[in-house]
Amino acid sequence: MESPGVLAASWINIMSSTPPTIAMGLRESRNTLSLIRATGTFTVNVPTSSMAEAVDYCGLASGKVEDKFETARLTLRAGTATETPFIEECPFNLECRITEQATVGSYIVVFGEIVQSHADESILVSPDGDLVDMDKLDPLIYCAGIREYRRLGPKVADAFSVGRALMGVSGR
Amino acid sequence: MESPGVLAASWINIMSSTPPTIAMGLRESRNTLSLIRATGTFTVNVPTSSMAEAVDYCGLASGKVEDKFETARLTLRAGTATETPFIEECPFNLECRITEQATVGSYIVVFGEIVQSHADESILVSPDGDLVDMDKLDPLIYCAGIREYRRLGPKVADAFSVGRALMGVSGR
Numbered sequence: 001m002e003s004p005g006v007l008a009a010s011w012i013n014i015m016s017s018t019p020p021t022i023a024m025g026l027r028e029s030r031n032t033l034s035l036i037r038a039t040g041t042f043t044v045n046v047p048t049s050s051m052a053e054a055v056d057y058c059g060l061a062s063g064k065v066e067d068k069f070e071t072a073r074l075t076l077r078a079g080t081a082t083e084t085p086f087i088e089e090c091p092f093n094l095e096c097r098i099t100e101q102a103t104v105g106s107y108i109v110v111f112g113e114i115v116q117s118h119a120d121e122s123i124l125v126s127p128d129g130d131l132v133d134m135d136k137l138d139p140l141i142y143c144a145g146i147r148e149y150r151r152l153g154p155k156v157a158d159a160f161s162v163g164r165a166l167m168g169v170s171g172r
Numbered sequence: 173m174e175s176p177g178v179l180a181a182s183w184i185n186i187m188s189s190t191p192p193t194i195a196m197g198l199r200e201s202r203n204t205l206s207l208i209r210a211t212g213t214f215t216v217n218v219p220t221s222s223m224a225e226a227v228d229y230c231g232l233a234s235g236k237v238e239d240k241f242e243t244a245r246l247t248l249r250a251g252t253a254t255e256t257p258f259i260e261e262c263p264f265n266l267e268c269r270i271t272e273q274a275t276v277g278s279y280i281v282v283f284g285e286i287v288q289s290h291a292d293e294s295i296l297v298s299p300d301g302d303l304v305d306m307d308k309l310d311p312l313i314y315c316a317g318i319r320e321y322r323r324l325g326p327k328v329a330d331a332f333s334v335g336r337a338l339m340g341v342s343g344r
Binding site for chain 2: 010011012013014015016017018019021023024025049052053054055056057058059060061066067070071072099100102104105106107109111125131132133134140141142143144145146147148149150151152153154155156157158159160161162163164165166167168169170
């Protein structure tokens with residue numbers, strides 16, 4: 001296996017539910033991007049708000065000159081659906097297999113189908129369920145522009161629900 | 173001009189900084205997607221946490237059967253770089269021009285280059301600056317899976333900064 005790499009990704013989101021697919025934009029020069037393209041797989045590891053220093057470091061440092069996993073105290077666990085490991089300290093992880101790539105200026109956008117997910121039992125709404133409790137997950141959020149890390153705030157409303165009150169108020 | 177449409181988008185993020193490009197995944201059946209593809213432009217309008225009901229309604233209702241702008245009390249303002257209007261009640265808006273499209277399962281991913289941005293003076297860090305204060309923006313955040321709307325939480329650390337303490341700790 002190639003020596004694993006890790007980076008901090010902010011240009012990343014789900015793009016399709018069927019099949020569940022993530023897109024991630026990375027600068028073409030990133031070392032970890034070469035590893036991802038060589039193996040055809042990657043994992044997405046959601047850090048908690050207490051991991052800001054480790055995440056920021058992984059975005060700043062180069063795996064070519066230092067051992068980022070050792071310094072940031074990140075433990076690798078073997079993937080179960082792909083050959084790519086995921087990070088134990090992150091309570092939510094997705095294993096992805098590349099389905100498509102696109103060049104956008106000096107960035108490469110990699111599309112990855114989510115083929116496996118891992119969640120610590122501690123972040124689930126109920127032990128036998130598959131829903132993640134956002135307060136328990138306590139994800140680290142990156143705000144571009146101002147370049148701040150933030151925590152997630154309080155719940156405002158239920159989605160696919162609060163807007164029903166307005167349905168049918170005005171017809172065409 | 174075509175009658176404008178509006179929807180709630182969650183599968184959306186920046187994918188490239190050079191040129192600044194947003195990608196957005198939409199179910200192929202969405203009416204507003206047809207409008208976007210017909211005009212070749214769209215605007216991204218960031219709602220505040222107080223707009224949860226309006227946003228949720230825009231995601232649930234169809235512009236074919238009701239006037240979503242009237243019901244949700246959304247005011248359209250003319251774009252300055254494109255022919256697509258943006259929403260005045262959202263304090264941050266981006267005008268985008270489609271550069272590429274990709275089909276991912278039953279979703280269409282639209283890439284749009286950001287050709288203009290609008291920010292209310294009230295959300296800026298300083299009146300003459302171009303940085304958005306995240307507390308003043310107070311964006312509505314959608315959490316998939318659990319289907320909750322949330323607010324943004326407190327600042328944890330400065331990005332491109334807090335991780336410097338770990339640089340060079342371990343060499344290769």
